[in-house]
Amino acid sequence: MFRYFIERAILKQNSARNKRTEKPQYDDINTIVILFNAVDVRHIQKAKTTLLKDGKLVYLWGINHTSISFGHSQSTIMDTSELTLLGFPRKIYVDEFQSLEADMIVNMSREYSPALTYLMTLNDKIPIRVGYKGNDPLLYDFILDKQIDEHVDFLFKELLVFLGKD
Numbered sequence: 001m002f003r004y005f006i007e008r009a010i011l012k013q014n015s016a017r018n019k020r021t022e023k024p025q026y027d028d029i030n031t032i033v034i035l036f037n038a039v040d041v042r043h044i045q046k047a048k049t050t051l052l053k054d055g056k057l058v059y060l061w062g063i064n065h066t067s068i069s070f071g072h073s074q075s076t077i078m079d080t081s082e083l084t085l086l087g088f089p090r091k092i093y094v095d096e097f098q099s100l101e102a103d104m105i106v107n108m109s110r111e112y113s114p115a116l117t118y119l120m121t122l123n124d125k126i127p128i129r130v131g132y133k134g135n136d137p138l139l140y141d142f143i144l145d146k147q148i149d150e151h152v153d154f155l156f157k158e159l160l161v162f163l164g165k166d
Contacts, residue, residue, distance in 0.1 A: 020128055020129075024128050024142075025163065028103070033061060034105075035116045036061070044062070047153075064078065086114065087114035088118050104126065105130070107140075108152055110152070130144065130159065
């Protein structure tokens with residue numbers, strides 16, 4: 001029940017945004033934000049390396065629901081202790097995220113997270129939002145027809161196919 005009210009509040013914030021309908025092309029994307037669950041950080045780092053080799057600028061934003069400590073540079077990983085009581089990022093993270101400028105944001109988290117869902121809708125300067133089957137379609141411009149519980153490496157390869165990368 002609690003999740004329902006959080007999602008409705010997030011969707012209300014998102015409702016004024018015009019959805020994009022033109023499929024993006026890989027060569028037109030220069031900067032990408034990837035949202036993820038920190039347990040998948042090794043796979044996300046491999047995805048980031050692939051994108052960096054192609055000259056893309058990549059921002060990683062993750063949520064850590066475990067007691068594992070992560071020290072990856074160039075990534076923002078929020079521990080649950082750094083969230084509000086409702087599970088949203090604290091103001092310092094919100095301000096930092098809103099200052100990002102990117103061409104596309106992709107939610108690669110395989111678990112529901114109010115913090116990541118909120119971030120997905122927070123920055124209106126990011127014109128393209130991509131998610132996977134199982135995510136709320138109202139949040140995204142494009143939903144890739146792959147189950148969210150698939151392996152992260154597989155989801156990333158499907159994203160590249162969707163964007164038309166050779």
